[in-house]
Amino acid sequence: xxxxxxxxxxxxxxxxxxxxxxxxxxxxxxxxxxxxxxxxxxxxxxxxxxxxxxxxxxxxxxxxxxxxxxxxxxxxxxxxxxxxxxxxxxxxxxxxxxxxxxxxxxxxxxxxxxxxxxxxxxxxxxxxxxxxxxxxxxxxxxxxxxxxxxxxxxxxxxxxxxxxxxxxxxxxxxxxxxxxxxxxxxxxxxxxxxxxxxxxxxxxxxxxxxxxxxxxxxxxxxxxxxxxxxxxxxxxxxxxxxxxxxxxxxxxxxxxxxxxxxxxxxxxxxxxxxxxxxxxxxxxxxxxxxxxxxxxxxxxxxxxxxxxxxxxxxxxxxxxxxxxxxxxxxxxxxxxxxxxxxxxxxxxxxxxxxxxxxxxxxxxxxxxxxxxxxxxxxxxxxxxxxxxxxxxxxxxxxxxxxxxxxxxxxxxxxxxxxxxxxxxxxxxxxxxxxxxxxxxxxxxxxxxxxxxxxxxxxxxxxxxxxxxxxxxxxxxxxxxxxxxxxxxxxxxxxxxxxxxxxxxxxxxxxxxxxxxxxxxxxxxxxxxxxxxxxxxxxxxxxxxxxxxxxxxxxxxxxxxxxxxxxxxxxxxxxxxxxxxxxxxxxxxxxxxxxxxxxxxxxxxxxxxxxxxxxxxxxxxxxxxxxxxxxxxxxxxxxxxxxxxxxxxxxxxxxxxxxxxxxxxxxxxxxxxxxxxxxxxxxxxxxxxxxxxxxxxxxxxxxxxxxxxxxxxxxxxxxxxxxxxxxxxxxxxxxxxxxxxxxxxxxxxxxxxxxxxxxxxxxxxxx
Numbered sequence: 229x230x231x232x233x234x235x236x237x238x239x240x241x242x243x244x245x246x247x248x249x250x251x252x253x254x255x256x257x258x259x260x261x262x263x264x265x266x267x268x269x270x271x272x273x274x275x276x277x278x279x280x281x282x283x284x285x286x287x288x289x290x291x292x293x294x295x296x297x298x299x300x301x302x303x304x305x306x307x308x309x310x311x312x313x314x315x316x317x318x319x320x321x322x323x324x325x326x327x328x329x330x331x332x333x334x335x336x337x338x339x340x341x342x343x344x345x346x347x348x349x350x351x352x353x354x355x356x357x358x359x360x361x362x363x364x365x366x367x368x369x370x371x372x373x374x375x376x377x378x379x380x381x382x383x384x385x386x387x388x389x390x391x392x393x394x395x396x397x398x399x400x401x402x403x404x405x406x407x408x409x410x411x412x413x414x415x416x417x418x419x420x421x422x423x424x425x426x427x428x429x430x431x432x433x434x435x436x437x438x439x440x441x442x443x444x445x446x447x448x449x450x451x452x453x454x455x456x457x458x459x460x461x462x463x464x465x466x467x468x469x470x471x472x473x474x475x476x477x478x479x480x481x482x483x484x485x486x487x488x489x490x491x492x493x494x495x496x497x498x499x500x501x502x503x504x505x506x507x508x509x510x511x512x513x514x515x516x517x518x519x520x521x522x523x524x525x526x527x528x529x530x531x532x533x534x535x536x537x538x539x540x541x542x543x544x545x546x547x548x549x550x551x552x553x554x555x556x557x558x559x560x561x562x563x564x565x566x567x568x569x570x571x572x573x574x575x576x577x578x579x580x581x582x583x584x585x586x587x588x589x590x591x592x593x594x595x596x597x598x599x600x601x602x603x604x605x606x607x608x609x610x611x612x613x614x615x616x617x618x619x620x621x622x623x624x625x626x627x628x629x630x631x632x633x634x635x636x637x638x639x640x641x642x643x644x645x646x647x648x649x650x651x652x653x654x655x656x657x658x659x660x661x662x663x664x665x666x667x668x669x670x671x672x673x674x675x676x677x678x679x680x681x682x683x684x685x686x687x688x689x690x691x692x693x694x695x696x697x698x699x700x701x702x703x704x705x706x707x708x709x710x711x712x713x714x715x716x717x718x719x720x721x722x723x724x725x726x727x728x729x730x731x732x733x734x735x736x737x738x739x740x741x742x743x744x745x746x747x748x749x750x751x752x753x754x755x756x757x758x759x760x761x762x763x764x765x766x767x768x769x770x771x772x773x774x775x776x777x778x779x780x781x782x783x784x785x786x787x788x789x790x791x792x793x794x795x796x797x798x799x800x801x802x803x804x805x806x807x808x809x810x811x812x813x814x815x816x817x818x819x820x821x822x823x824x825x826x827x828x829x830x831x832x833x834x835x836x837x838x839x840x841x842x843x844x845x846x847x848x849x850x851x852x853x854x855x856x857x858x859x860x861x862x863x864x865x866x867x868x869x870x871x872x873x874x875x876x877x878x879x880x881x882x883x884x885x886x887x888x889x890x891x892x893x894x895x896x897x898x899x900x901x902x903x904x905x906x907x908x909x910x911x912x913x914x915x916x917x918x919x920x921x922x923x924x925x926x927x928x929x930x931x932x933x934x935x936x937x938x939x940x941x942x943x944x945x946x947x948x949x950x951x952x953x954x955x956x957x958x959x960x961x962x963x964x965x966x967x968x969x970x971x972x973x974x975x976x977x978x979x980x981x982x983x984x985x986x987x988x989x990x991x992x993x994x
Contacts, residue, residue: 264306265305265309266317266335266336267309268315268316268319269315270285270315270319270332270333271332272321273332274328276328279327280325281324282324282326282327282328283331285320285322286320288306289310319333323351325351326351328349328350330348331349333346430443430449431449432452432841433838434838435835436837439514439837440517440838441516442516445667446514446666447510447511451843457668458671458718460506460670461671461672461673462506462673463673463674463675464499464678465587465621466498466620468620469494469617470499472591474494478597478599478609479599480599481609484645489645489650490614493538493618496703498678498681498706501713502712502714504721505681505684505716506681507718508842509684510662510673511666511842513666514666514838515663517767518764518765519770519771521839523726523728524831525730525773525824525830525831525834526771526838527771529655529679531651531748531753531766532738532747532751532775535745535748536704536705536741537678537682537683538651540651540654541648541649541650542650543804544648544650545798546802547638547653547759549637549760552761553583553632555578555583558633559573561633561636562577565636565637566612566636576589580630582630583633584632584633585630586630587616587620587629587630590613590615590619591616594613607642610639611636615636615639619631622650622657622676623676624674624676625674626672649801652750652758652801654675654676655679655757656758657675657762658676659762661673679706682705682709686734687734690732691724693709694711695882696710701744702744705738722843725842726842726843736775736821747775749805750808752808753804754768754808755800755801756788757801758801763788763797769782770785772814773824777816778815778816778818779827779830781829874904
């Protein structure tokens, strides 16, 4: 049988990607999906003998690949192979001279000794060259060469499990005792056939770790193994923003900040953040998919959420820097753009022990500058305020006291500040902070927590939110909520999320907000978002229900390119309109607005690849021995859909505040009552079909029949008779007077018996 072998080369700077397919015969009819742990032999030699080398090998631990913020996955196994003098499936080379170099590779496994291939790489200086090989590398650019075996163009499961595990055992043994003979080690016995497909599941899921490859290091995996951690320490600077106010005496600074598009951050930042709530949601986050994995499916923060909650730009230039900023460069930037002395700048960066400045230092040096100051001082103070603003909000780091000086470069030209995609950079940074916080040893959560907390309030209003009834839709949605610390413990919040029902989610919370802020087209962008060296995938196709579409099984999440591929990423982002989901990719809209429907095969697939339950059953409150380990997983039933739609209709009206007329309330109650009556015919007779979200307008009271309340019966009263009093029944010995008979009334739909109200009149006191 013939199997294609895919060789993928990825480089930096030029960032070329090229796939080369060769056919190889597999004697045992086994297929590798992962070659991690197997031993290879790599060779580099010039295409013409006698010429100097054009490529050199770069150890994995010294290559840019090792800078992965603890999310390296299998890279640790590959590094261990190199440490013992062998090579893995991953090989990094660097161009050192112009010319052609032959890269050859052989698989050093007894069963597969004939598996080998080679490729010619061209090292060039000028990108306009036309080399004979399909790949060429810039001098000084590092290229990693990855082997990945596929079958029928479909990635396979972990087959040849015994070979992979044996190699890993040998690597671990040599690490402990290099002189040990691996052949003398007793091989583990397997009850399964050697060619059987094996999936290494985890307690509580996932059964198949083809998606969540690094789940073993996840905090949720540790919780199921009996380990736990306290609620995360939160980095929240909402209160610090109030320490630098821009009043009338600083109107020139405020005008520049307002033109930048970042002014909403001043008022919408929450001063309070709930540790149990945010910590529990962090435990639901999965770095590979950049989504929250909940009992019924995936959810995530989208670019639409950022635009609606914060009202900051989500389109524009990508926030990217070609080179990292060192201490000397940071000092020079502070002197040039903030007008400080070199001594002050050096002292501050030395105190921070990084190319950063303290937020307190910025306030002390620039918060006293007013409109009466010189023009240069006002420009310096404006840059300092913007640096302080993004350090307290969008890019709050775990230092909790400082902000990176590199962002100051974005404020060099104050007229161009509004041209950056601040919302996309904020989202990428928050994605990375959530991913890092999923590791068991991490104890702190950075990023803009107001965005995360407001997103939770919007989509889980029945569980956590406390709305501000004075809110109007012209303001950022972050101001719609009154932030508060929930009194629940972390364990109780976990249980609430594990028992969450699909009808409790507000899938489309911004319907009333669309008149002021329509859905941005970039919310459908599928690709990568970046902030400095942080590159994260953005997958709206994984959360179609969030946009009112039926959720289908999404494609596999892609691994983002290296952050040093700035040219490729920026070009991809600039042409984002070419990378939005098409109408065909979005699929069909939900039958009812906000119902959260999915295709029948979605939940069985999701059960297999996800970890839906964080709290182990034996640790739940009121756990019994016959309790099920997992709640039933199924798509939304018809009754669930009706309840979800009714909740959505009532939620939209309630969120509108008290300024709405009574007709609007009656119309919403009428429609919700018709939906909950039990049949589509009754629902249709009470309301018209919900409009498409694109219109963002509610039907007028004239087009929808009002809800008719139950008929209440009032007993007739004589004009001169005193009003009847509601008193306790008299003793049995005294017969009470017979009440006046009331006319019969039709039974209400809401109660089994007729409710009788007594109207009374009060006499005026003389």
